[in-house]
Amino acid sequence: xxxxxITKQFSFExxxxxxxxxxxxxxxxxxxxxLSVTVIGQPITDSxxxxxxxxxxxxDLKKIVKExxxxxxxxxxxxxxxxxxxxxxxxLQDRDHSVLLVDYQPTSEMMVIDxxxxxxNRLPNHITLHSLKLQETDTSFAEWYATDNN
Numbered sequence: 001x002x003x004x005x006i007t008k009q010f011s012f013e014x015x016x017x018x019x020x021x022x023x024x025x026x027x028x029x030x031x032x033x034x035l036s037v038t039v040i041g042q043p044i045t046d047s048x049x050x051x052x053x054x055x056x057x058x059x060d061l062k063k064i065v066k067e068x069x070x071x072x073x074x075x076x077x078x079x080x081x082x083x084x085x086x087x088x089x090x091x092l093q094d095r096d097h098s099v100l101l102v103d104y105q106p107t108s109e110m111m112v113i114d115x116x117x118x119x120x121n122r123l124p125n126h127i128t129l130h131s132l133k134l135q136e137t138d139t140s141f142a143e144w145y146a147t148d149n150n
Contacts, residue, residue: 001045005130006055007038010065012074016106019083028077028088034135037065037119041127056127068118078106108134108142116144 015030041055051057077092079085081101089099104110112134120129128146135141 001042003040003042004055005038005040006058006061007036008058008061008065010035010037010062010070012070014073014075015077017077017079017085017088018105018107019080019085030077031136033073034133034141035065035069035115036131036133036135037061038130038132039123039127040130056124064119064122068122069115073100076100078102078111080105108136108140112142112144116149 011032011034013030013032015028017028018025020026039056039061043053043055044051046052076098077089078100079089079102081089081103086101089101093099102110102114104114112132115134116129116132119132123129130146132144133141134143
């Protein structure tokens with residue numbers, strides 16, 4: 001049987017600030033992120049299986065990515081918890097804002113690494129995460145490929 005790649009696309013709005021950065025992105029700002037998640041596997045060959053012919057049900061993949069990424073990051077502001085931004089984060093949280101404190105600089109590059117770990121942990125054993133593409137603007141994106149990270 002052939003391996004087939006399946007891709008599902010998601011979008012979410014997230015704010016962030018890059019502490020110590022030498023440009024405008026040191027300021028709190030946001031992006032309309034687009035995330036493409038591609039998995040690879042073989043279609044189910046058991047004709048009695050409810051998911052016959054599918055690598056993975058798009059709905060099952062959607063559930064994983066929504067729970068791990070979209071529902072967590074959408075309309076939240078992300079800060080590196082190891083910077084003075086924690087003071088701003090506390091103020092925002094005290095005002096009932098959604099804030100995420102992460103162990104990394106919240107660049108697209110680092111976010112896509114974080115996302116890859118979270119998604120891989122939830123995939124069924126017969127499905128492999130092939131790649132992620134996190135687009136922060138129409139012309140700027142970061143990509144993660146399993147083949148680059150063995």
